[in-house]
Structure formats: structure tokens, C-alpha cells
Amino acid sequence: MGQTIRFGVSLDSELLEKFDALCEERCYQTRSEAIRDLIRNTLVQKEWEDTGNVVAGTLTLVYDHHKSDLAQRLTELQHDHHDVIISTIHAHLDHDNCLEVLILKGPGKDVQALGQKLISTKGVKHGKLNLTTTGKDIM
Ligand code: NI
Incomplete structure (x- = not known):
């Protein structure tokens, strides 16, 4: 410092x-x-824009687990990108809806690509990617 x-x-x-x-x-x-x-905040934003940098973040998804094979597709996508997923929390919101929060860390471009894939998966009702930084270069 x-x-x-x-x-x-x-x-x-x-x-x-x-x-x-x-x-x-x-x-x-x-x-x-x-x-x-x-x-x-501006420096953090610049870090994500520079997609080679390592970022951290959370992805929140809400979906109906009854929707065809949606839960399975989301799980498969997550296994395909296990290298950037640190942890996953699953909560059963009600009879139909699930809320999942993924904790992500990896190159900005990989984290953003995974976020976009999961959010745009057919049947996902709502998804939001919140990126932050590992804080390594910011005081
Ligand atoms: Ni559930």
C-alpha cells in the first residue's frame, strides 16, 4: 500500500x-x-474488461427443475466448466423453483462465457452474474 x-x-x-x-x-x-x-469499482470493472485477468464472482440462477431436462443440462454445463466453479449452493425455493448460486473464479473471458451459457439456457427464469476481483492488485 x-x-x-x-x-x-x-x-x-x-x-x-x-x-x-x-x-x-x-x-x-x-x-x-x-x-x-x-x-x-472502476478499476475492478477494468479488470473484467481485460478478459485475460483472473476474476471472481457469483452467478445466481432461478429455474423450474420440472422443465424437461433443464436441471440435467445445467449440471452437465457445470461439469464441463468445473475448473472455474469453486462451489455451488442449491436451495429449493418452493415446489417447482430452484435457486442456485455458483461461486466462480478464473480468467474473465471463461467466467463470463460460462455465466452467459447458463443464463441463456432455455428454461432458466432469471440469471445474474456479479463479477468482482480477487483484489490482488487493488488496495
Ligand atoms: Ni431444487
Whole structure:
């Protein structure tokens, strides 16, 4: 971790008002902490865009396990990509619906491709991939 540097930011007053309102809404104690989070989020996003980097993330899927061979197809896809799946949690939401959360880690392009394959599998009602970083290069 480097030393802390103070720097000034020039900003339109209306934009600053909106930013301060956002800081309050999101419970930031100081503008600095909010700006640090914004910078970190942008750096994390850049990491995923650079698809060769290793990313971590979760994929949430909701599906009806009665739908033809859907559960089996999802399991097969997961076995085909076991190298990027760290863990899977399955919850039976109700009589029909299942919720699955996959914890993923691997090259950005592989994690995103698997996420897209699973989400677009016919019969999946909802899917969302949330990517983050291993944090290795971010303070
Ligand atoms: Ni289930």
C-alpha cells in the first residue's frame, strides 16, 4: 500500500450537491471514502474488461427443475466448466423453483462465457452474474 496523497477536485456545484446527497444516502462518512470506492469499482470493472485477468464472482440462477431436462443440462454445463466453479449452493425455493448460486473464479473471458451459457439456457427464469476481483492488485 502506498502513502496517502491529498488532491483537489474541481466540480460543478450541482454535480457536487448530487454527489453529497448520494454519499449521505449510501452512508459514506466522507467524500474521500466515496471517491475511493468509485475508483476501486472502476478499476475492478477494468479488470473484467481485460478478459485475460483472473476474476471472481457469483452467478445466481432461478429455474423450474420440472422443465424437461433443464436441471440435467445445467449440471452437465457445470461439469464441463468445473475448473472455474469453486462451489455451488442449491436451495429449493418452493415446489417447482430452484435457486442456485455458483461461486466462480478464473480468467474473465471463461467466467463470463460460462455465466452467459447458463443464463441463456432455455428454461432458466432469471440469471445474474456479479463479477468482482480477487483484489490482488487493488488496495
Ligand atoms: Ni431444487
